[in-house]
Amino acid sequence: MGYETYRIADLIDEIAMGPFGSNIKVSCFVDSGVPVLNGSNLEGFSLSEKTFRYVTRKKADSLNKANAHRGDIVITHRGTLGQIVFIPQDSKYDRYVISQSQFRVRCNDKVLPEYLVYYFHTPIGQHKLLSNASQVGVPALARPSSTFQQIEVVLPELSIQKCVVEIISTIQKKIVNNQELNDNLQQQAAALFSSLYDRSNTEVRFTDLIQILGGGTPKTGENTYWNGNIAFFTPKDVGIPYTLITEKTISKEGLSHCNSRLYPVNTVFVTARGTVGKVGMSGVPMAMNQSCYALVGKETHQLLVYFYTLKAVDRLKHKASGAVFDAITTRDFESEQIMKLSDDDATAFLRVAEPMFQEVLNNNIENLRLSTLRDSLLPKLMSGEIDVSAVQL
Template sequence: MTGEWPTLTVNEIRDPGDRSIAIGPFGSRMKADSYVEKGVPVIRGNNISDTRDLTREFVFVSDETADELRSCNVYAHDLVFPHRGAIGQVAIVPSDGVERYMLSTSLMKLTCDRSRIDPKFVFYFFRSARGRHALLQHASTVGTPGIGQPLTSLRSIQLPVPPLPEQRAIGHILGTLDDKIELNRRLSETLEAIARALFKSWFVDFDPVRAKAEGATRVCPEAIAELFPDRLVESEVGDIPEGWGVGTLGDVAEHPRRGVRPDQIQLETPYIALEHMPKRCIALSDWGAGHGLESNKYRFNRGEILFGKLRPYFHKVGVAPVDGICSTDIVVVAPRATEWFGFVLGHVSSTEFVDFADAGSTGTKMPRTSWNEMARYEVVLPPRSVAKALSTLIRPAISRLIAGIHESRTLAALRDEMLPRLIAGEVRVGTDERDERERARA
C-alpha cells in the first residue's frame, strides 16, 4: 500500500537544474507573428489530449527565438501541463528524434530527476484521479479556468514514490497498453488513407481509365482494370468515363429515419452525439450510453455512416462501430445497396461534399444542412460492378478499423482500472533485474 512508500513533493523529484520547473513565455514574448514555417515545434494546449502522445498539429518558432527563451525549451521525457484552459491534462514529451520543443504561454513543464524518479510513472500519476485532483484543486473556475500561482502549486503537489525499479515496472505496464492503443490508432489512420486514396483514384481522378487510354499496364489488377473503359467522354459535369452517368447522392444512398422516443431507449444503448465525433476521421472510437436522455433520437446500425449536420461540426463524418442511437443533429446515411458502400462513404466524407453541405446550410444562429440538401449532391455514377469492386476492397479495411476501436476500448478500460491501483500500491508488480535494465534504457 502507499503507506509503505515515501511521499515526496514535485519540487523534491524535479531535476536539480534551474530550468526543471518552468512556465511558458508571456504572450508579449511569443506572439503569433513569431511563428515560422519550419523550426522548433511549439507545444500548445491543443497538442495535449486525453491520450499519452502529443497531437501533430504544431506551429513553429525559429531557433533564435527558442534560444532566447531557453527556460521554455522542453525535451524528451519532460512533462507538460496546461495552467490555463484544460487544467488536469498532462503529456509527456516523446523520444521521437525532435531535438527540442517550445512551451506556449498557457503551459508549464516539469523535468524529473531520472536518477530517482521515472517520468512515465509521474505521467501516469497525473493521469490518475488523484493526480488530476491535485492539479485541479489549485484552479479557479471563474471565467477561463486557470491556476493563480502555477509553478508554486506544481511544486507543492505530493505523490507516492515507490522504489525506482517498481516505478519503471508500473510505467512499463501502463505504457505497453498505451503503445497498443496508439498502434491501433495509427493503423486506423493508414487504413482510412488507403480507402480515401483508392476512392479518389477511381471516382475523382479516373486513374484506371486514363491509364488504359495511355496504354499503361499493371496499373491495377487485371480483373479490376477490365471493369473500366479506356476513354473519357464529355458530359455536363466535365469529362467522365465512357458508359458512366451523372446523378445525385440520393440515387445511391438514403437516410433511414428510425426515430426513437426516450421511453424506448435502454440504459446501456450506445449513444453518439456530436461531441463524440472527431473531425476529419471516419473512426468513431468514442460513445456514451442512453441513460438520462430526454429527447427523441435516431437509431443507426453498425457500418452505417454518421454525418454531423451543424456547420461548426461539418467534417464530423464516421462509420458507426456499433448499433446504437444518435443525436438528431446527426444524419444517418446508408447505401441503397451494399455494393455502393465505399462509393457513398468516399463522397460523404470528402472535403468537396462538406463544402457543398456548408454552402447549402440554412439558419442564422446555428446553420445546418438536411438530408434533402445532401441528397442533391451531384456525383458521377459508375456501373454497379465498379462500385462493388471498391466496396469489396474497402470493407475489410473498415472491419479491421472497427475491430481496432473495440480492442483499444478494452485496453483503455483495463489501463484505467489498473492505473489507480498501481499508483496506490494496491497491486504490486514484481521486478526482474534483466527486465529492469531494459526499462532503464527505454
C-alpha cells in the same frame, strides 16, 4: 515496498509557463522549423506528433523558457483541462515550443516523468490536477505553476516506478501500434477511393444517394432517461472511422422521448452544429443528439457513404453559418453535388476496402479492451494493491 509522500516542488528541477499570446502570432508560423504544441498534441499519455505548426529556430531561441525537450512533461492549464503528457526519448524532434495554454515541467532523479504522467491520469491524479480549476469563461487552472507544485503525491522507490512504467508502456505501445495500423489502412482505402472518384464522370446530388436523418435529446432534467445501455453519440464522440463508446448512454425509454432512432453499426455520422464537418462511423448501435446528422445510403453501401461524405464535407464546412455557432442544415446537403462511382468501380473498391475496415474495427475493439485493462491496472499498480512482480503481459 516503501512509499513516501512528496510535494511536486520536491520532484522537479524546472517549471515554466508558455509564452504570452502576443509572442507567437499567426505571422510567426513557417512551413518547417521548431514545432509548436497545441491541445491535439496532448491527447493521451505521451506526445502526439501527427500535426504541428512551426516557428523558426531563431524565434524558438527567443522563447527559451517555453522550449520543452525530451523527458519534459507538458500540461494544459487553460482550455481542455486534465491534459498531461511526457515527451518520449525517441520523439521526432529534440525540442518543442509550448503554447500560451500550457506549462512544462522537468523532473529530478526522484521520479520518472512517465510515472508522474501516469499518476495524473488516474482518477485521484486527475482530481488533484483539476482541484483548482475554474469553469467561469474559458476553463482554466488558477495560478497553475504555483498550485501544481503544492500537489502531494505518494511514490514508491524508483525500481517499482520502472516496473509500473514498463507494464503500462507495454499496453500503450500495442494501442499506438494499432492506431498507426488503422491510419495506414485508412490512407490506403482513401487513396483507392480518390483514384476511382476522380475518374468518375457521373455527377449527382448528394441527397440522391444518401438520406439525411436527425437526432434529439430528452428534455433537460429527465435524468431517468440516462445511464441505460444504448450508446449516445454527440459531436465530441467522433472517432475516425469507428466510434465504439461515448461518455453518455441512454435508456430505451429515453430513446422513445427524443427524436433519434437507434442506428446500426456502420452508420455514418457528421457533426452539424458547433464543430461542423467531423465524420465518423458507429462501431456499435447508437442514438445521437440534435447536433449531428446520420447519413444512410439509399441502396448505397455505408462504406461508400463514409467516403462520399469525406469528399463533400470540406465544401459543406464553408457553407456553415449561424448567429451563435456555425451550423449546416439539410438544405446544404441537398445543394451539394458529388461524383458517383460506377457499379464496377464501387464493387472493386468495396472488395478491397471492406476487409481493411473490418480490421480497423477489430483493432479499435482490441484497443478498447486494452485501454480498459490499462485504466484498471494503473491505480492498483501505483497504490501497491497489485504487486508489480505478479503482472504478466
